Amino acid sequence: MNLTPVTLCFPLRDAETGTEVLLGLKRTGFGFGKIVGIGGHVEPGESDAEAVVREVWEEAGIVVLQEDLAHAGVVEFIFPARPDWNMSCRLFTTRRWEGEPAESPEITPEWFAAASLPLERMWQDAGHWLPPALAGETIDVVVVLNEDNETVASVRIPRRRSGRGFRAADFRESKS
Numbered sequence: 001m002n003l004t005p006v007t008l009c010f011p012l013r014d015a016e017t018g019t020e021v022l023l024g025l026k027r028t029g030f031g032f033g034k035i036v037g038i039g040g041h042v043e044p045g046e047s048d049a050e051a052v053v054r055e056v057w058e059e060a061g062i063v064v065l066q067e068d069l070a071h072a073g074v075v076e077f078i079f080p081a082r083p084d085w086n087m088s089c090r091l092f093t094t095r096r097w098e099g100e101p102a103e104s105p106e107i108t109p110e111w112f113a114a115a116s117l118p119l120e121r122m123w124q125d126a127g128h129w130l131p132p133a134l135a136g137e138t139i140d141v142v143v144v145l146n147e148d149n150e151t152v153a154s155v156r157i158p159r160r161r162s163g164r165g166f167r168a169a170d171f172r173e174s175k176s
Helices: 048-060 126-134
Strands: 004-015 018-026 038-041 069-078 087-094 107-113 139-145 152-156
Touching (some): 004 048, 004 107, 004 126, 018 038, 018 048, 038 048, 048 069, 048 087, 048 107, 087 126, 126 152
Parallel strands (some): 004 087
Antiparallel strands (some): 004 018, 069 087, 139 152
C-alpha cells in the first residue's frame, strides 16, 4: 500500500486557562473549511522534521527549529474509496518558536484550549488521537475512513507496532 508522507505540528503554549494549541482553519485544498493541524506533504529529499519546519513557516508564519520538535507519533490514514489519498502522518509538538502566527493563503491560525478542542469542526478522526497526543502520549494508530472519505470506519493499533509508546487501553479498536 502506498502512503504519502505528511507531517503535522502542534505548537503548545501555557495560558491562564491551561495549555493552548495552535490549529488553523483550512482555506484551500484538502480539508477546506475544517480546523486542522499545521503541516503538509514531505517534499522529495526532505526529512519529516525539515518538512514540518517548512510547512509551519509557510502556513502560520512562525519559525520552529528542528531541535525544538518533540515526536508525538504516527497516524496512518487509509481512504478505501480514494487510495491516492492514503497518508502516513508524522506528528510533532513544540513549545518553542519565533514570531506570531499570521494568516496565510492556506491557513487562518487560531489558538484553542487543548482541553476543549473544536472537534465538531475538525476531521472526525481527530477526536481519537489528538487529545492524547497533546497530553504527551506517543500515538501509533491506523485510521480507516468510510466510503464518504469523511467519517471514521475504524481506528486500530497496528500489531506490528503494539506496545511502543502508548497505552493500548487508550486506543482499542473503535467504530464511529
